Amino acid sequence: MLKRIIPSLLLRGGRLVKGVAYADHRDAGRPDTTARAHNAQGADELLLLDVDAGRERREPDYASITSVARACFMPLTVGGGIHTLEIAQRCMNAGADKICLTTTALDDPGLIGRLAHVFGTQAIVIGLDVITTCAGRRLYDHRSAQAINGIAWDEWLKRAVGEGAGEVRLMAVDREGGRGGLDTALFAEASALVDVPIILEGGAGSLDQVAAAMKAGADAIALGTMLVFSDNNIFKVKSFLKNAGLEMRL
């Protein structure tokens, strides 16, 4: 199987934004035109997260999801504020192929299984926001901007996959937007705990860093900042990786 490069788009107020460690968001363009460009350049999938839906206790921005889905002939994963089966169904009806649950699954772990029963485990992505400090690795709640102390990240990862998640989005929050390189040690630790596919995100700032992370074993990497605030694009990234000897689809 070929390695995957996945643009990670954050949605706020009908626009895309990008920040550092889930804060200090800056405008990053229109969702539909950005999705069209990523599709044309051969992105392997697309991740679209409504960053405020959970915090504001509202449903996701279905209009933006629909406009992205129409431009998106690769798999589209949608997340943010999905806390019921009905909301997940509306996301699917808007054109999502997979559902990403992060804090809503922590609030209600049974939600994973309820969605997996209807859409299949392959359509349920569990999002893990992990923050690493001198005190170790902990889960992070982006709504309160605080670490979660109730459950260890590795226990939660195993539990979520056991509940029916078919894929993992593993975000190293302390690296997000920092361009200091991906947390391949975190990826390796997670890989040893579960046997479903894992997407690593957070910290990619250069082509060399992405290639190094893939050579260290990461078979799917999500990119945010690197595609937004630099002259990189998907085609350039994937061409570089292929030339570096990695199996990519061009």
Place this chain on the structure above:
Amino acid sequence: MQVAIVDYGAGNIESVRNAFHAAGAESAIAREPDAILAADRLVLPGVGAAGPAAERLVRNGLAEALKEAVRRRGRPMLGICLGMELLAERLLEFGEHRGLGWLPGEVVHLRDAGVTRARVPHMGWSVVEPAGPAVRFFQAPERMRTFYFCHSYTLLTAAAEAIAARTTYDKSLVAAVFDGTVLATQFHPEKSQVNGQKLIRAFLDWTP
């Protein structure tokens, strides 16, 4: 030409519609047997759990209408992912369920098919190797034969002549079948960008 996408509550219908629209074909959604019988060409999409999906197809009379339209009247049909798996006789997912039975064999979990050294689900882009008369639906260069897969189950069939393409994911797996007026793929052409568009166009242009 009237293309109907069968909606039995287990499909990414919107994605399939978008892809057929981009390929130049407008499509209708078929939720009733009559809509299936009225169509010139059918699409049986599918994501989700096999058992409930198979039951809904039978209960709503859709299975019988598909049999009439495709097997008796020879209308072309494209099955996608679960829409391919449902062609088998038996589906071994959370118990045992009866499929449409158009192909001999059964659908089993990838782990039970011997995929032990790779992560499950098989999620991502893989190259397929077509064989037999179905090569007409595929492009020759390898880079135009990469398609998006997203599945935990696989078809085991003794009908070797019906296997239209294979892929390798730890083991050799059935990637597509071609039997009578049915083309069905384990991968998702509607999510496989240009390569998927070409396959959809080849299906639309095909006269059995």
